[in-house]
Amino acid sequence: MSARITLATAGRVLRQLRRDHRTLALVLFVPALLMTLFRYVFDGQEATFDRVGPPLVGIFPFVTMFLVTSIAMLRERTSGTLERLMSLPIAKLDLLLGYGLAFAAVAAVQATITAGVSFWLLGLDAAGPVWLIVVFAVGNAVLGMALGLFLSAFARTEFQAVQFMPAFVVPQILLAGLLVPRDQMARVLELLSDLLPMTYAYDALARAAADDLGRRLAFDAVVIGGFIVLALVLGATTLRRRTA
Amino acid sequence: MNSVHSIRIRDLNVRRGGRSVLPGVSLDVRRGVVTGLLGPSGSGKTTLMRAIVGVQIVESGEVTVLGQPAGSPELRRVVGYVTQAPSVYGDLTVRENLRYFARILDAPDERVDEAMRTVALSERADQVVGTMSGGERSRVSLASALLGEPEVLVLDEPTVGLDPVLRRDLWNTFHELAAAGTTLLVSSHVMDEADRSDDLVLLREGRIVATGSPDDLRDQTHSDDLEDAFLVLAEAS
Numbered sequence: 001m002s003a004r005i006t007l008a009t010a011g012r013v014l015r016q017l018r019r020d021h022r023t024l025a026l027v028l029f030v031p032a033l034l035m036t037l038f039r040y041v042f043d044g045q046e047a048t049f050d051r052v053g054p055p056l057v058g059i060f061p062f063v064t065m066f067l068v069t070s071i072a073m074l075r076e077r078t079s080g081t082l083e084r085l086m087s088l089p090i091a092k093l094d095l096l097l098g099y100g101l102a103f104a105a106v107a108a109v110q111a112t113i114t115a116g117v118s119f120w121l122l123g124l125d126a127a128g129p130v131w132l133i134v135v136f137a138v139g140n141a142v143l144g145m146a147l148g149l150f151l152s153a154f155a156r157t158e159f160q161a162v163q164f165m166p167a168f169v170v171p172q173i174l175l176a177g178l179l180v181p182r183d184q185m186a187r188v189l190e191l192l193s194d195l196l197p198m199t200y201a202y203d204a205l206a207r208a209a210a211d212d213l214g215r216r217l218a219f220d221a222v223v224i225g226g227f228i229v230l231a232l233v234l235g236a237t238t239l240r241r242r243t244a
Numbered sequence: 245m246n247s248v249h250s251i252r253i254r255d256l257n258v259r260r261g262g263r264s265v266l267p268g269v270s271l272d273v274r275r276g277v278v279t280g281l282l283g284p285s286g287s288g289k290t291t292l293m294r295a296i297v298g299v300q301i302v303e304s305g306e307v308t309v310l311g312q313p314a315g316s317p318e319l320r321r322v323v324g325y326v327t328q329a330p331s332v333y334g335d336l337t338v339r340e341n342l343r344y345f346a347r348i349l350d351a352p353d354e355r356v357d358e359a360m361r362t363v364a365l366s367e368r369a370d371q372v373v374g375t376m377s378g379g380e381r382s383r384v385s386l387a388s389a390l391l392g393e394p395e396v397l398v399l400d401e402p403t404v405g406l407d408p409v410l411r412r413d414l415w416n417t418f419h420e421l422a423a424a425g426t427t428l429l430v431s432s433h434v435m436d437e438a439d440r441s442d443d444l445v446l447l448r449e450g451r452i453v454a455t456g457s458p459d460d461l462r463d464q465t466h467s468d469d470l471e472d473a474f475l476v477l478a479e480a481s
Contacts, residue, residue, distance in 0.1 A: 004350070083299060084331040084345075085348075087298070241315060242298065242301045243300070244300075
């Protein structure tokens with residue numbers, strides 16, 4: 001582990017992203033545009049918009065970073081750069097944390113733009129502190145990144161990696177309680193949702209928005225942290241120094 | 245670490261996709277010289293090189309580099325490896341690529357400039373690699389391996405598709421590096437390059453057919469031409 005290498009990696013990932021203007025613009029502004037869409041889909045139903053809006057601010061970064069990371073990591077594998085890195089004196093954790101830092105920084109900007117547009121321009125209301133929603137949004141981005149990193153090991157092509165979105169992310173959003181409260185779902189699904197990281201991410205965002213800043217929120221934060229560490233450790237095991 | 249050989253391989257077995265690619269190879273590579281690894285496509289050159297760098301899963305056998313088992317963490321700083329397909333970031337410039345790899349190796353920034361000069365890319369330092377030709381990309385990949393002043397350089401067909409003038413210059417660089425004590429193992433399938441190597445290893449279907457200097461091999465086979473020598477040796481095996 002080396003701070004020098006971790007930071008160099010984060011800088012390199014950000015430089016790559018900066019060169020791709022279109023991706024950067026899509027990452028930063030599409031969530032704000034979608035929030036605008038939601039605002040007018042729920043035109044005249046402000047209570048609904050206020051219920052689903054704040055969690056969405058935090059769920060977008062999860063989805064974006066999941067996708068961006070799985071593709072970026074897949075490219076490292078297919079371009080041979082991962083093999084080169086693995087033959088160099090870089091610790092696996094340097095690489096993973098470098099990616100984590102870079103995408104957390106992008107997520108912070110993304111969530112700030114989304115939150116800014118939603119709360120100030122679209123009139124979204126939350127009882128709780130907006131900054132806390134943004135903090136959980138960044139945490140969610142790191143969670144999405146860690147899961148994307150791990151799952152990318154199971155995709156051989158970019159086509160496959162993109163399909164992991166509907167396969168692994170959409171079910172989590174459906175089961176997290178955003179559309180229907182979890183206790184109203186089929187019992188099996190409720191139990192299943194207990195095992196999914198997005199459930200805790202959504203719960204934390206909903207509680208932060210409702211100003212319910214108690215022990216349950218702290219518990220959510222710990223579980224999210226645990227999922228991040230678990231996904232990073234699993235991700236590290238998919239980075240092999242030796243291959244067949 | 246005063247041995248004359250920096251790479252030592254004993255009974256190396258590698259299986260890939262259910263078949264034996266290297267069925268029991270033994271080889272010593274001399275320190276401070278350029279060893280050419282010659283053989284047709286599919287003869288196991290890349291697999292042998294990957295085993296030396298320590299990125300290949302091996303079935304059995306022993307590969308020692310600078311006295312350490314291949315792939316040891318201590319070797320990652322002193323063994324440079326260039327894969328056949330250029331492995332650099334297409335969306336970064338030449339300089340950005342080299343700077344990143346230099347940071348990992350803790351090499352000073354001057355090494356980035358020197359490496360670019362060696363592969364004749366100083367003028368293109370700020371060009372995005374993805375917009376370059378195949379040959380230029382391989383040069384960036386080669387430059388990345390020169391950053392850390394490696395003691396052992398393993399180069400998989402580094403001169404494919406390059407201009408003859410640049411190819412000659414690079415081979416001169418290889419010999420300068422060797423004269424300074426670096427061990428180079430360079431794979432190729434071009435005979436005129438073979439002739440520039442100090443030592444040659446001829447590989448065919450995963451077996452070493454012959455080793456020796458180009459002159460040795462010509463004498464051994466009573467041929468004037470290395471291509472003929474290779475044919476004689478291949479048919480005799």
